[in-house]
Amino acid sequence: MSCSGHADGKGSACCSRCNAPGCPSCLECINGLFFCTSCLLNKLQEAESAADTQQLETEVRNATLEARNRIRRNWILTGAFSLIAVPGMAGMVVGDRTIPAALKTVAVPVASVAGVYLIWAALWGIPAVWRWWRDLFRGFSVFFFSSPLGWFILAVSFFTIPLYIGYFYGVFGGAVYEYRKNRKVASGALVERSA
Helix, strand or coil, rough: EEECCCCCCCCCCCCCCCCCEECCCCEECCCCEEEEEHHHHHHHHHHHHHHHHHHHHHHHHHHHHHHHHHHHHHHHHHHHHHHHHHHHHHHHHHHHHCHHHHHHHHHHHHHHHHHCCCCCCHHHHHHHHHHHHHHHHCCCCCHHHHCCHHHHHHHHHHHHHHHHHHHHHHHHHHHHHHHHHHHHHHHHHHHHHHH
């Protein structure tokens, strides 16, 4: 039998995929199986594609778990902080002499719900703005760490500004957006839409 890669070559074995005859220089032996050049390239491309698919599946699984953990953690923290804040808010409303007694029965639950929402909004808004703020300042480390003014700007910008921006972002709708986004990631809805 003649080699499929060389007109004058003698085929010593056949490709285990396409069954084309080949000489020793045209066939590659892998784990006791012979592959021609084109089948070997196809096999390598399939392996790379499988590795990419597995990496994507791992990234999706990690993002889903992270979103679920973030949702669970924020609900737990909201409940824990609310145990402290709600009685304090109710006590402030009850102790406020400017609120008429008839309105206090309505003001106490409203203040309690508002307190819980403010806690929940802060837990969703501040981390989202913090990540954005941190990424914004990447690459400016030489300026910040080379002078006392840089250290002052660093302290103010990395703690105070994102805290206020994140709180307002969370209170005015950002918390709802972040929560819904994490719910979609946790349920896999974003992955199904992108596939």
